[in-house]
Amino acid sequence: MIIQPLCLPGWARWRRAARRWLLGAGCTLATAAHGQSPRLVDRNALAWFGYMGDHQVTKKWAVHTELQWRRVSWLQTAQQVEGFLGAEWTLTSQLKAAGGGVYAQTYRYGDHPSVAGRPAPERRAYEELSLKTPLKRLVLAHRLRLEQRWLGARADQGQGDVQDWVYQNRLRYQLAGTFPLRGPALDDGEWYLTANDEAFLGFGRHVTGNPFSENRFAGGLGYQASRRARAELLYLQQFNRHARPDPVSGRPVVELNQGLQLMLYYNLDFTREADQ
Numbered sequence: 205m206i207i208q209p210l211c212l213p214g215w216a217r218w219r220r221a222a223r224r225w226l227l228g229a230g231c232t233l234a235t236a237a238h239g240q241s242p243r244l245v246d247r248n249a250l251a252w253f254g255y256m257g258d259h260q261v262t263k264k265w266a267v268h269t270e271l272q273w274r275r276v277s278w279l280q281t282a283q284q285v286e287g288f289l290g291a292e293w294t295l296t297s298q299l300k301a302a303g304g305g306v307y308a309q310t311y312r313y314g315d316h317p318s319v320a321g322r323p324a325p326e327r328r329a330y331e332e333l334s335l336k337t338p339l340k341r342l343v344l345a346h347r348l349r350l351e352q353r354w355l356g357a358r359a360d361q362g363q364g365d366v367q368d369w370v371y372q373n374r375l376r377y378q379l380a381g382t383f384p385l386r387g388p389a390l391d392d393g394e395w396y397l398t399a400n401d402e403a404f405l406g407f408g409r410h411v412t413g414n415p416f417s418e419n420r421f422a423g424g425l426g427y428q429a430s431r432r433a434r435a436e437l438l439y440l441q442q443f444n445r446h447a448r449p450d451p452v453s454g455r456p457v458v459e460l461n462q463g464l465q466l467m468l469y470y471n472l473d474f475t476r477e478a479d480q
Contacts, residue, residue: 243456246314248276250283250440250463258292259472266292266471268304276461282311282323290330303331316457318446320362327354327369341388347378347402372410374417378402382426392430398438399423412447413456419443422465432471440465 253273258266270288275281290304306328312319332349351374356366380400384390404418424438444459 243458244316244450244453246316246457246459248283248314248459248461248463249278250442250461250465251275251279252440252463252465254465254467255470256467257470257472259474261474263475264294266294268292268302276313276463278463281313283313284308284310298336300334301332302334303329305329314459316446316450318448318457320358320451321360322358322363324358324362325356325366327356328352341383343382343390345378345380345382347376347380349376349378350374351376370410371408372406373408375405375407376402390428392428394428396426396428397423398426398436414445417445417447424465432473434469436465436467436469438465438467439463 252275255269255271257269259269260266268288268290270286272284272286272288274283274285276283286306286308288304288306290302292300292302294300306326308326308328309323310319310326311323312321329352330349332347334345334347337344337346353372353374354369355372357368357370358364359367378400379402381398382390383397385395385397387394390396399422401421402419403416406415406417420440420442422438422440424436426434426436428434440461440463442459442461444461446457446459449455450457
């Protein structure tokens with residue numbers, strides 16, 4: 205015999221309870237959606253310049269140096285300055301490990317600035333693994349970086365001295381690719397296509413709200429002058445979610461920035477020079 209659901213004991217009571225729960229949940233979602241503040245979008249024209257160098261001191265070890273100089277409004281306003289110093293260890297021909305320290309300063313810029321007054325300093329340590337995977341002419345590079353960050357908090361609404369350092373963790377993953385325009389491999393005096401995308405994910409007790417804080421995409425043309433030197437001119441897009449809402453309206457702020465990036469690479473080989 206087939207039992208009809210409506211004839212089950214207590215079915216009517218469960219049906220009324222489910223109806224009340226669904227109605228309450230629907231009202232809660234509608235209220236939350238209606239009360240949610242729309243985000244503020246801040247758009248800036250980027251002009252980024254960078255230098256990177258991996259200077260070989262032994263067969264397995266190299267010193268990493270890097271400087272990033274970032275402007276907005278087409279060079280008119282400072283955005284950020286970063287300086288890197290680290291060490292790189294070659295594990296295999298395709299796998300490397302690295303670590304080091306960073307000092308950065310972020311400036312007040314845009315229509316909805318995240319910096320209240322004087323430049324916001326940051327001290328940072330990082331550890332990373334990088335892996336290259338050749339796919340015929342295309343070479344993919346994966347980089348996974350873990351960062352420990354100390355963000356300087358200034359007194360007097362951002363106008364005073366640094367009174368505290370707020371600790372945060374951040375995970376970054378970058379996928380990059382290069383494609384030589386002549387021949388099966390990239391040689392000296394050759395142009396190439398390049399692109400990369402990097403996602404930033406904050407975590408830890410001092411990270412509130414959405415942990416996905418930033419994404420960067422860049423793509424363009426590169427030129428390898430020699431084994432030591434190359435340059436890249438890239439179109440750049442940056443998505444940046446502010447950690448705190450706009451102080452005036454209380455609404456969340458995201459940056460949708462785009463512009464150009466010029467990167468210069470120059471690597472020294474002290475082991476080869478010492479052997480000569």
